[in-house]
């Protein structure tokens with residue numbers, strides 16, 4: 001056993017995949033989640049993949065007393081990964097107070113408890129949303145951040161600043177900020193994956209739900225952008241590859257491989273892929289045609305953004321490995337599994 005890790009929000013999409021990779025790497029995991037955007041069956045999926053059922057505490061990370069009880073019960077936690085957050089950009093425009101309260105109070109509680117309980121390393125789920133529309137692609141970590149266009153995005157920027165301030169104040173912790181690009185796909189076993197609430201706002205779940213017939217047609221938001229095929233460009237990162245980045249980030253801090261108390265890494269493939277290319281990859285790899293139409297641009301969309309992942313490649317020794325076709329296949333297999341289970 002390499003250490004005990006608290007995975008806040010570990011029942012969610014990225015947290016569940018990361019729990020699998022942590023356990024595979026020999027870490028002991030304690031998950032804390034209030035199940036506001038996930039469900040208890042995720043534990044079964046994790047257990048079926050790894051043979052180990054992680055410890056699970058159902059609690060709200062904004063509840064300081066409950067978090068203290070957790071740290072008292074599970075002594076000797078070495079590191080924390082903070083996935084717990086509300087993450088729907090559109091909803092954050094309607095409910096800004098809820099977003100600031102949830103995302104920031106979770107973070108403040110965890111940062112306050114870390115020195116109290118001797119926890120050394122902290123990994124934070126940040127986002128490429130902090131960059132806004134890039135002036136250049138691929139984008140590097142030192143590119144300027146731009147004013148957030150949603151309360152959700154603002155919580156990520158403020159969270160990054162809070163972590164930096166806490167470290168600057170002399171708190172005896174180390175932190176790594178991982179700026180994810182667009183996480184997609186599912187574990188190849190289809191035991192765990194993404195379970196969006198209601199109508200998906202994100203491209204891949206909407207696409208797979210259309211392919212299986214839950215949605216009539218995929219709308220492609222804009223094909224008149226200044227890009228080779230007119231659709232927006234993103235850096236779609238396989239969720240298992242993304243999960244593995246957390247394992248190396250934690251190892252870096254816990255094994256004292258760096259003198260820096262705070263580091264930031266882009267976690268992406270380095271390849272810009274258009275919405276049209278992603279749809280083509282899905283149809284090519286699965287053989288399933290997806291009914292679609294081209295509609296007006298979605299207000300607020302970034303036109304093109306993809307990562308320069310060189311720093312993560314060289315410093316963390318991490319690299320995205322999955323092909324886009326394999327990732328699309330994993331997303332499709334997961335969608336089919338949801339159908340078999342009568343969920344969707």
Ligand code: NAD
Nearest residue numbers: 009012013014033034035036037038060061084085125127
């Ligand atoms: P998710 O909603 O699937 O997982 C988040 C988990 O946190 C859920 O299980 C939810 O129940 C839990 N949670 C929320 N508030 C909580 C609280 N107060 N107490 C305890 N648990 C709470 O989301 P995800 O896609 O896995 O994202 C994980 C993290 O990565 C989030 O911080 C998100 O902002 C960030 N991120 C996600 C993406 C993406 O596209 N999915 C991109 C960049 C960054």
Ligand code: WQD
Nearest residue numbers: 089127129182201202203204206219220221232275298301
């Ligand atoms: C991707 C592309 C859409 C749906 C969001 C958040 C960001 C980050 C990741 C957390 C865009 C197009 C989409 C559809 C479409 N999350 N699209 N039809 O907007 O890059 O990023 O998730 O930090 O903060 O903003 O992801 O999947 O919504 O869209 O044509 O039905 O797909 O216009 O070009 P996005 P997305």
